[in-house]
Amino acid sequence: MTDRSDDPQVEPTLIRPAVPPRTASRPVVTPIMPSVVYASDTPDALDAQYEGRAAGYTYAREGHPNADALAARLDALEGVPGGIVTGSGMAAVTAVLMSLCRAGDHVVGGDQLYGRSLRLMREDLPRLGIATTLADPTDVAAIEAALRPETRLVLIEVVSNPTLRIADLDGIAALCRDRGVILAVDNTFTTPAAIRPAEHGADVVIQSVTKLLAGHSDVTLGWVAARAPEHAEAIRTFAVTTGLTPSPFDCWLAERGLLTFDLRFERAQATARRLADHLAGRAGIESVLYPTRDDHPDRGRAQAVLQGQGGHMVTFTLEGGRAAANAFTAAAEGLAFAPTLGDAGTTLSHPASSSHRALSAEERAAIGISEGTFRVSVGLEDPEALFAAIDGGLAAAVEAAG
Structure with a gap:
């Protein structure tokens, strides 16, 4: 190795550059941004970001450019703004249930949910003091019979896994609206190419981006969006607090997959x-x-x-x-x-x-x-x-x- 410490043409530099290189052009493809942390100019500038007066990133667990780029595309597909990307589809399901429900609440789930969603309903929520009931989503009367005064949320899939039964989405949405119950719909099986549940009355829409949206079995991601701002903020806060963070590289791959x-x-x-x-x-x-x-x-x-x-x-x-x-x-x-x-x-x-x-x-x-x-x-x-x-x-x- 050559010692260049005495070379007058070489100036000592800090390890991290102060700013990225500036160019007169811009990338056609979204760059991968793996940085975990982002630097701000001053404490006042950081305050402005946290208080919502300025846009910016601080720590990747709280959001990063690749997640936001992917979320914007998914929001447009499902027709619900303000969605967030999570580390998996089950992370999205968990964020919904754990942020919008509390001990003493009751949740009704479709009886043919994805296997891990069923386990969450059967074992984990009751352990945390949230009662659950499973009912047939093809029969709105069965869902209605399962409701209680303390029912907070109904979780269904439009098409069941794996028996491909079709939920009475419009009937369940009308029932939930009448009873003041949140309707969350996992749209993974159907995808927004077949149906956009928010247009049928769903309050919360969930996707396992891992599946057909990304499409190549090389990412693990989820997405969730809520129509009510207070629900969206609760979901985002829980996801950030518990670290349901997506990988920038997975987000980049999924965004590329969405193009086709x-x-x-x-x-x-x-x-x-x-x-x-x-x-x-x-x-x-x-x-x-x-x-x-x-x-x-x-x-x-x-x-x-x-x-x-x-x-x-x-x-x-x-x-x-x-x-x-x-x-x-x-x-x-x-x-x-x-x-x-x-x-x-x-x-x-x-x-x-x-x-x-x-x-x-x-x-x-x-x-x-x-x-x-x-x-x-x-x-x-x-x-x-x-x-x-x-x-x-x-x-x-x-x-x-x-």
Whole structure:
């Protein structure tokens, strides 16, 4: 190493530059800003930021440029301003429940929520003094019967996971509005390409950005927005206080993924419709669920709520139970057997061994999940190649079922 300490042309400098380089142009792509801390000019300037009189960043747990850039795009997609990005979809769900509810309150949840949301409802909220009840969101009368004087919030998904049942969103929204209850809707399955719950009366909208919005299985993020300013501020404060902070790099990746979201949604949805028809009536298939099919139990509501959109998810049940399920996944070459959805590639999920494994066999059966039930998150493959891979798995499943 050369000693340049005596070089008169080299001036000693501070470790951190005072300002970033200035240029006459600007980046086309949002820069990644991994800085955890941001410097202010004076204490008065910092006061102005904290008091809302000046825009700026202080500490990344409280917000950073990549999270705000992503949030602005998600706000526009869902039609709700002021949303925040969180470290995961479950972080968004948790921020809603823990910021808007307190001990002594009661929460009603859809009985087919995402598995971890169900666990939160069944175990964690009651442990903290928040009572919970699960009810069928396809039946507004069931939701109404579950309400109590102390009910604070109702949490539902528009389309249930994994049975693809369609919630009576408009009816539940009217009920909550009449009773003064907050309605929170997890829109992960449907996405804003199919429905914008706030336009149907939802007070809070939640997304797991990890899934179809980001679309490449390489980020873990959530998003939540509330229409009432006091709810939005409560959610933001809880998320900041408890460190539900998103990674700048994940936010950058998700923002890039959103640029192709509409295209990916349309391609996957078109293939999903074809896949549902392809599976129906085939040997070894007990049932197929897809919202736009005539045999879907909520087809009328699907048409009214989703307005012809069916989404990218298909659920089917194999004859032959677990043996057939094992044979199917082993033989469906090229299809990832993974507990996720929304990837660019098609993935297979087996709820009984993944998302809903915490439920007993009887509880799963009550909501239509058996050992032969699979949820397919349709990707961007050539449809014929996808059908061939599925058919290979079906042939093995039929053989295993005897």
